[in-house]
Amino acid sequence: MNVIDDLLLNILVLTSPILLCHILWLDRPNPFNFRRLGRPLIGLSCSIAAIFCMSHPFFTITGDDFDLRIIPVLVAFLYGGIRSGLTVSTIILAYAFYMDGSNFISIITLSALLVPFILAFIALSNWKHLTPKVMFPSLLAFISAIATFCITMLYRIGSFVAIDKPFLLYGLLFCLVHMLTMWLLTYLIVRIRENSAMRLEVQRSEKLNVLSELAASVAHEIRNPMTVARGFMQILSQSTVTEEKKLIYTSMVIEEIDRAQNIITDYLSFAKPQAEKLEELDVSSLSHKLINLINPYAAMRGVEVSIDMEPALVVKANSEKLIQCLVNLTKNGIEAMPSGGLLQVSGFRDKAKIILQIKDNGIGMTEEQVDRLGTPFYSTKNKGTGLGLMVSYRIIKTFGGLIDVTSEPDHGTCFTISLPAA
Structure with a gap:
């Protein structure tokens, strides 16, 4: 059991730097430059992991320690340079x-053989461009472990130490553990890098999606x-229009x-948001402009169209944006009555709230359709984009208000706008 505990502890120490690197470096919104800080960080973490593995071998046979020090060396060469x-x-x-100066010659001999072999393997295999990427580091770890075991066996023979079956069995286990551990570490690194690349790609796609939504919304x-x-220009082209009407229509066209x-100015400000300019506004005074539009x-x-508003409905808002919102909602109400009908626009005070209601007797909506209102590109109309309602919801929210929708199929829809009274 002690062997398994020490082995699992060694594997935990080897995997911890990879996970920490992912959390503290790759998962940051603006990750560090890899060449400047990433590679020294890999060298430092692998050095600490190697020292720990050497201090806690998972088994010892007649003075020979078997540990996982080769794994940090391979990770450092493969991913740190x-x-x-x-x-x-x-x-x-x-x-x-x-730790032990008596075996230092054998360790130098092993390093002198392994390091050139590792460098040659990396240079000749071109493993980063091959699939699967986990196979080649695992094979390299297995070969390095075999080389380490063979050199250890040669020194035992030179020291006249017996080589028995348990020693050979432990040697085979030593090689398999190196291969499996390297496979685990390489798999973690590959998956983390793939997930990071996928996240960046998703972020780019989201930015492009926002741009497309913005363009469609502006249009x-x-x-x-x-x-x-x-429409006003078509009316102006008629010869029966009086001069007084022409002046009124021309003013409204402007x-x-x-x-x-x-x-256009408002949507351009999305790229660089500015504080909303609000002023005290009597909503009832907008009814004349709304009916003309x-x-x-x-x-x-x-x-x-029937408009019934109480006087002195004062709110803090922006008149142009409020008109934009009311036009969107009334236009939707008109389009919801393809066979004609009555559109009622009313306004009244309810304690500290100003309530505006836009009610039609059109085709209505189901509860599921009502829940999806205000989301981009959702519309109950064949050629609708849903962006008009999305903008209307945002405008009312900017004014500190809410929009509530009640609807029933074939019985019409009522949009209720609630704004705080000034």
């Missing part, structure tokens, strides 16, 4: 001389004022173009 490997080898020689939001401006410009679209689809 020649300098790290030579550093670990030098520290092993120094510590071996400190969706600009389409609303452009549609209104186009306002819509300005609103589109403000939307949505009436042409509602009339075209056979929808009647």
Whole structure:
């Protein structure tokens, strides 16, 4: 049992630096430069692991210690480079001389044979570009363990020490343990690196996805004022329009173009967020502007719009963004009534809250559809993107409010906006 305990303890010490390196280095948002700090860190951790393995061999036979000191040397050469490997080898020689100077010649002989062999194996095998990557380090560890055991056996013969069956059995076990331990360490390193590379790729994909969502959202939001401006321009092209009406319609076209410009400015500010400029605003004063914006679209689809707002509904908000939100919600209500209907917009005070309700008697939604509202690219419309509602939810949240949705299939939908009263 002591042999197994010591062996498991050695394996734990060998795997701990790999896991710590993953947690403290590879898992950081901005990892250290590998050439500057990664390789010296590998050399240091492998040196500490080698000293521990030499101090705690997992079995001893007539004065010969069998430990896993070869594994840290291989890890240092394979993943830290020649300098790290030579550093670990030098520290092993120094510590071996400190522990037992009588066997120092055999340790130097072993190092003189193993180090060139390891370097030649790495240079000729090109193992990093081959698959599977865990096989070649495991094979190298097995061959190195066989070489170590053979040299130990030659020194026993030279010292007239008997070589019996238990010694050969322990030697075979020694080689197998090295191969399996190296396989475990290499597998951990390969998996950690693959996961880190996959995480970076996912982060890049998420950034590209955000860019695509942003572009689609900008296009969706600009389409609303452009549609209104186009409708007014069509009306202006008619000869029956009076001069007074032309002035009103021209003014509203300019306002819509300005609103589109403000939307572009808002979305560009996503890249560099700025503090929201809020001011005291009477929501009831926006009703006239809202009815002028949505009436042409509602009339075209056979929808009647009714607005009923109490006076003095003062909130802290941005008028352009609040209008943008109300236009999005009322437009969705109109489109939810393909056969015409009634769209009711009401506003009232409820204690310290200002409540705005937009209610239609259209096709309605299921509970599952309501739960998904406000998420990017989800829409109940065939050609919808869901981005209008996403932006509306964000605008109301910026003002410190909430949007609640109640709906029933074939019985209509009610959007309730709750804002803190100023």
